[in-house]
Amino acid sequence: MLKFRMKKEWWLAIRLIHWSVVITVFTLLISGFYIAYPLSNGAGATADKFCMGNIRTLHTFFGVFLTFLMIWRAYLGLFAKFHARWHDLLAWTNIHNLITQIKFYLLVSEKKPKHEYQYGPLQSLAYSGLILLQIAIIMTGLIMVGANYHAGFSTGVGSLLKPIEIAMGGLAGVRLIHHIIAWGFILFIMVHVYMAIWIDVVYKEGTISSMVSGRVFRKVD
Amino acid sequence: MNRNFKKRDRELEERIAQDYQRMVKECDLHLDKMDHELPSLIEPLAEQLESAGVSRRSFMKWSAVTTAALMLPPVFKSRVARAAEQFGRVPVVWLHFAECTGCSEAFLRTSYPNVDDLILETLSIEYHETLMAAAGYQAEENLARALRDFPGKFICVIEGALPTGMDGKYLTLGAKGRTGMEVAREVTSKAAAVICIGSCSSFGNVQAAKPNPTDAKGIGDALGIKTVNISGCPPNPVNFVGTILHYLMFGAMPPLDSLGRPIWAYGKRIHDYCERRPHYDAGEYVEEWGDTGAKNGWCLYKMGCKGPYTYANCAKVRFNDGISWPIMAGHGCMGCTEPNFWDTMAPLEKPIAEKTFGGGEKTVDNIGKALAGVTAAGIVAHGAVSYIKRQGQKDIPKPQDEG
Numbered sequence A: 001m002l003k004f005r006m007k008k009e010w011w012l013a014i015r016l017i018h019w020s021v022v023i024t025v026f027t028l029l030i031s032g033f034y035i036a037y038p039l040s041n042g043a044g045a046t047a048d049k050f051c052m053g054n055i056r057t058l059h060t061f062f063g064v065f066l067t068f069l070m071i072w073r074a075y076l077g078l079f080a081k082f083h084a085r086w087h088d089l090l091a092w093t094n095i096h097n098l099i100t101q102i103k104f105y106l107l108v109s110e111k112k113p114k115h116e117y118q119y120g121p122l123q124s125l126a127y128s129g130l131i132l133l134q135i136a137i138i139m140t141g142l143i144m145v146g147a148n149y150h151a152g153f154s155t156g157v158g159s160l161l162k163p164i165e166i167a168m169g170g171l172a173g174v175r176l177i178h179h180i181i182a183w184g185f186i187l188f189i190m191v192h193v194y195m196a197i198w199i200d201v202v203y204k205e206g207t208i209s210s211m212v213s214g215r216v217f218r219k220v221d
Numbered sequence B: 001m002n003r004n005f006k007k008r009d010r011e012l013e014e015r016i017a018q019d020y021q022r023m024v025k026e027c028d029l030h031l032d033k034m035d036h037e038l039p040s041l042i043e044p045l046a047e048q049l050e051s052a053g054v055s056r057r058s059f060m061k062w063s064a065v066t067t068a069a070l071m072l073p074p075v076f077k078s079r080v081a082r083a084a085e086q087f088g089r090v091p092v093v094w095l096h097f098a099e100c101t102g103c104s105e106a107f108l109r110t111s112y113p114n115v116d117d118l119i120l121e122t123l124s125i126e127y128h129e130t131l132m133a134a135a136g137y138q139a140e141e142n143l144a145r146a147l148r149d150f151p152g153k154f155i156c157v158i159e160g161a162l163p164t165g166m167d168g169k170y171l172t173l174g175a176k177g178r179t180g181m182e183v184a185r186e187v188t189s190k191a192a193a194v195i196c197i198g199s200c201s202s203f204g205n206v207q208a209a210k211p212n213p214t215d216a217k218g219i220g221d222a223l224g225i226k227t228v229n230i231s232g233c234p235p236n237p238v239n240f241v242g243t244i245l246h247y248l249m250f251g252a253m254p255p256l257d258s259l260g261r262p263i264w265a266y267g268k269r270i271h272d273y274c275e276r277r278p279h280y281d282a283g284e285y286v287e288e289w290g291d292t293g294a295k296n297g298w299c300l301y302k303m304g305c306k307g308p309y310t311y312a313n314c315a316k317v318r319f320n321d322g323i324s325w326p327i328m329a330g331h332g333c334m335g336c337t338e339p340n341f342w343d344t345m346a347p348l349e350k351p352i353a354e355k356t357f358g359g360g361e362k363t364v365d366n367i368g369k370a371l372a373g374v375t376a377a378g379i380v381a382h383g384a385v386s387y388i389k390r391q392g393q394k395d396i397p398k399p400q401d402e403g
């Protein structure tokens, strides 16, 4: 008979951030692609409609919300005294473990990598990539928000980021890069959700429910 | 709380009033100085306006509009008019490099005279390759004389990009066959200021578009100097006239953005001033040329309008004496005032999201869909293999820990 021990894996703050990011990114994806391909609506008077305007406001709102979630997560990762800190992103530096992990995922070997960090070695690489994607989409997003307004905080951020705007070839380039990164999120979500399910099935540790309850079940020998 | 706000408002108003007073004083002083310093005009502007049939009233109206375009308060109207009268006394050397002369054409060709064009005609152009009668050695002598007579005083206006490849030999000029780079370096080093007219001299434009075989660059880039860039293809004459007026009134070029464009003219986007903007926010778009949306003057976003990415004041000052401008005429903006717009704004009649990579149908979305497809296939395959393997090993369901 197998015995399991309950282990606190995710603190409340991390779980809150995780599901807020899920809702935020889905809203941003849908509203963002709507902005790229808006629908024409000829019915009624122009003055009574503000469809694109509202969706852009929604997108900007959640975009800025995502920025704050990211800042909060960075704060926790850098200064909070619990798991999922910044050095957990270095799990991939154990190359031997990384190779064991890749073999395990590719179903070549049954050997599991060591549990050294909060994240697995490949997982840490994927999440580092996600952080870069997030920084890039937030920066390009903030540049566009800055261009949309002519006073206040966003304009200040916009002028701070002006050199990046010019390096990207002006607002057109910024917009295109923003759009490209949006696809990065879609691909990440596909793999992330599949891996969560797969690991839940293979490890039987309750990976998926852990992001809700905060607890995983570790096998006791 | 409320009283605090009122007090702050009052303080702000006072500060602004003081600033304006200071500016007016500076402006008057500088205009006086210019009156003394500049060579006198052969034919005063008033006479020229009269012979072209432009009334004093239209001229005053023009100064009001130009004052507003320059973002100056109404007290400056009479000063703008005075600067306009001095306009023709600034010595100008006008150089042409790799370009089509479209900018000069746009400035000089008008169906009926408007004040901007007449003012441009009063310019005391010491050297202009398209307009001057002289040719060959005589032309070169004219240029040399201008540099001798007005060292550090003349304004160098440049039209056209500089090919920098092959030591600049893609462009040679004049009887002595000097390269554009040599001429530009010599003339700009002696000028009071360098104004780049049009996107070619500002940023390279079509000559610098990929693959840019001659390695063409804008003047600032090619020579490593600071220039005032009146970009556009062609630029609006108002933006050039206004910039020189500012120079006459305040003795300095107007504040510039990080790409060297005067902020008064290039500080906001086409999209911010566009008269079709309510249709954009409402969700009323032209879907194809000539449809009902087009007839109703709806937003051209889906027809590839690049107004949201383009800093310029076309919507405000318009072209040809304010008659019309591209979006009013029914075509989207193509972003002509932005660096490398042939590359960054392509495809010109489709939204930015439909840019193709390496030709064909390879848009970001098609590439993204293909990658998503591959990912999905990978997931299905991985899942299937995992399932089959586990079916075969019913007894050992648990993976072993290494450590």
Ligand code: HEM
Pocket: A025, A028, A029, A031, A032, A033, A035, A036, A037, A056, A059, A060, A062, A063, A064, A066, A067, A137, A138, A140, A141, A142, A144, A145, A148, A175, A176, A178, A179, A181, A182, A185, B308, B352, B353
């Ligand atoms: C996962 C995150 C995000 C996704 C998937 C996303 C997606 C998109 C997409 C697809 C577009 C349309 C691009 C096009 O027209 O080709 C867009 C536009 C835009 N996004 Fe995002 N975005 C995200 C995050 C952000 C953030 C963080 C901000 C700002 C803080 C932001 C601000 C904007 C703005 C201002 C626009 C242009 C809207 C306009 O000017 O009308 N986005 N986004």
Ligand code: SF4
Pocket: B270, B271, B272, B274, B275, B276, B277, B278, B280, B298, B299, B300, B301, B305, B306, B307, B308, B327, B332, B333
């Ligand atoms: S026509 Fe172009 S500039 Fe005008 S609102 Fe539409 S997208 Fe913006």
Ligand code: SF4
Pocket: B232, B233, B270, B310, B312, B314, B325, B326, B327, B332, B333, B334, B335, B336, B337
């Ligand atoms: S509307 Fe756009 S493309 Fe047309 S002149 Fe103005 S900036 Fe250039």
